[in-house]
Amino acid sequence: MHAVLPAEELAVAALRAAMPAGMLLSDGADTDRYGRDWTGDHRGRPLAVALPRSVEEVSMLMRCCHELRLHVVPQGGLTGLVGAAVPSHPDGEVVVSLERMNRVRSVDAIDFTMVAEAGCILDEAKAQAEAADCLLPISFGAQGSCRLGGNIATNAGGFNVLRYGMTRDLVLGLEVVMADGRVWNGLRTLRKDNRGYDLKQLFIGSEGTLGIVTAVAFKLYPRPTQVETALVGVASVEDAMALYVLARRECSDLLSAFELLLRGGIEIAIGAHSGLDDPLSQPCPVYVLLELSAGGRVDLRRLIEDFLADAGDLVLDGVLASSRAQAERLWLLREVMVEAQGRGGRYLRTDISVPISRIAAFVSESIVALDAAYPDACVVTYGHVGDGNIHMNVVPPEGMATEGYDDLFHAAEAVIFDAVDRHGGSISAEHGIGRVKQRAFLDRADPLTLELAGRIKDSFDPRHLLSGGRILPLRDIDGGPAWS
Template sequence: MPELQKPSEEFLNSLKELLGSTGWREGDDARYLEEPRGNFRGQAALIVLPANVEEVSEIVKRCSTARVGIIPYGGGTGLVSGQLSLENDHSIILSLERMNKIRNVDVKNDSMLVEAGCILADIQSAALDENRLFPLSLASEGSCRIGGNLATNAGGIQVIRYGNARDLCLGIEAVLPDGSIYHGLTPLRKDNTGYDLRHMMIGSEGTLGIITAASLKLFPNPQNTATAFCAIPSPSHAISLLKFCREEMGETISAFELMCAQGMKVLANHFPQEQDPFKGEYNWFTLIEIAGPSGIEEKFETMLMSAFENGFLLDSVIASSSAQSQALWRLRELMAEANKLEGAICSSDTSVPKSQVDQFIEETDAALLALHPGLRVNKYGHMGDGNLHFNVFPPEGIGKAQFLSTYPTIQKDVRLVIDKQTHQMNGSISGEHGIGRLKRNELQRYSDPAKLAVMKSIKAALDPHGIMNPGAVFSD
């Protein structure tokens, strides 16, 4: 990678002058240097907050000339430290938070135009105000921003029906590493005019440029929804239940999540006000949501009854109000915070073919217990997409710090076990969170060599000075 410079005081002052007093913060502003799991702290020379695409372009041009690194920053909810410089304080963080206008909701074209700094939940509500659905939905939706969602190709709970961020984006505006502006905002559904720069920028984690605005796809807002929390005998029953649901309910399944008893235990430890509907009686659960035309709730109930008769599920609770549905969803959405409070030493983002989720769970569990028989594992995730999060905790009664000091290599060993198992099953080490700085070595180890070589060529062609998010994605 080319050598980058630590920016001089003079250079930083020139950026401050360009942006005015509301357009920057000192580099030690803690809000931009922390990450959700509290494991790492970043550094920065300066935080810049441009107000429009022209300012973004000017900042990038100046950084390119001065060979200064830029880290694009959305809501800071990324889980792989793509938004943090862990190496040094030489880069500037560029936050899109002031570029947060919803420019339009175009009902006739089923699309909307938003700036990159819009919070995901605000985009969802603006669409709902026009009786349309923007279906990207994640537990961090109150803080993450659409630029970050696109840069990470975020997944979430409704991928099973609507796809991930990539599938929901019609076009983008972006500033490229030389400061030029790519004007790709379009509501077109079909446009085969050469390479699609939109798809190159989506999922590139800020290494190829800065997404400044996006044209998003909208859907009809289904009028009726129903949520059920089901107890199932095992993960293989979840696979059968999903198949059965698909056959009976078709495309109306909006979410199909898997959870386990260890997760419910961890949740009860830290959020005792949230109730396990089955009072600890069962080991495995699915949280299912359907949405569609009127009459869909009755069809769902009938389907669950036949699933019970067929032995796919042991018990189920159907929410009878939106408050109950929210209470069921909280069980799933609080899981990330509960894992952190419990002291997870590793959190995976594994994706495997969904037909092999049960085999993956069984074999990985066994391999982890062989590594250390006391490890506790909370296995949960977007089962409908084959995307699981394995959260591994120290044995009961032993704190994280104590465990890590007794077994200094355990974190690395646990990750290796999960990654190896994933690779053996032709899975992915990053189902939805990306590579960032935490999985660079794993990308190098497990990626297809031809793919990695093309990625490096694209990076070198677009960003020859290596200023865009230096240290992210690539390990050399």
């Protein structure tokens, strides 16, 4: 008699039989790295890991998973922060990693467009754009390891949003494999196309719940030939906002980054990196890291010098980079601060947005409330002023027992989110909802929004096999996997 195989093994065996050789991994030693993300906070065990090489293989895989009623979660570079790409479905999930689909298919320096596959690392796509004297302006700390499909799925933001917009503002077209394996070919590079519904926008920011993005057509820009970077100190967040308004008016559309960093974050960066010190002659309560970029015949150096001179008493101290190396060193403060803020352990990450005019009030109210409730915790505040996106993170007090972390994080998040609500903001500006922020999202969404979102999900993925339990609650449509 033949031994009865566990249901999971039957599922993997059926899938393996239908897939090309070498496409499916199921051994724990091979699949372990696909079961955890960059944070280390979210872990799961993949039912199997599929590594397709082409859109045809993704289509074949999804047809099989649809027939077998296997749940699927697509993955990019696993740099997300809300648990959206880590396997978590109670019936098990097949991870679809796009890492082998990593080609830039074309760069057109006349159209200023790029077509690239979803597994392409952002830095590599940016480098190929630069080689054609173009700019792909998506830019943030994880760009050396994140992949384009994940950028699309989360509608990634970053440093340059105030000038170029979020990822969705840069997407001209998409190629998407649907839950049943059909391929939607919306991979167009047209700048103007008004033929009915703009379906691609539904997939951008959907966190893998509606389809698997396999390729993207991006809008590019001329590569800047001049970049000027400055770090200035101001007395308060209110003064930083006044400086921002002045910069938008005086520097026109050449302002490409305006980052807010409170003093605590600067101290964390200096303490964590032996080669860093405060570039300013005196410590300041609030720092602004700003960047202007341009091509052509604009005298950008003169422009930023005149702007800083016009800022007058708003600027307590400042330094203007005289070389690319010095500019990179100023940006290193921002990068090291983000990497070092948790002291190597867990901490609360928030990713909120409020109207730009409310940033100062939001920051002030939230910090006062957090300091009063948790005086020994470390509140690290920084963000992208030009799009209203603030990261207010809470690091547990040194020596605090790890068993108390979750209670601290839950209570501190409630304080921050209450302030977000009062100021008409969003609990997620660029990281998405995933599983981590689902409860907070559902508590704030109005019934009609949830109804319409549910109808879209039902239409695109009627069996609810794609990224179940992300954004919307988990639903079992037709009795679970056919192989059980």
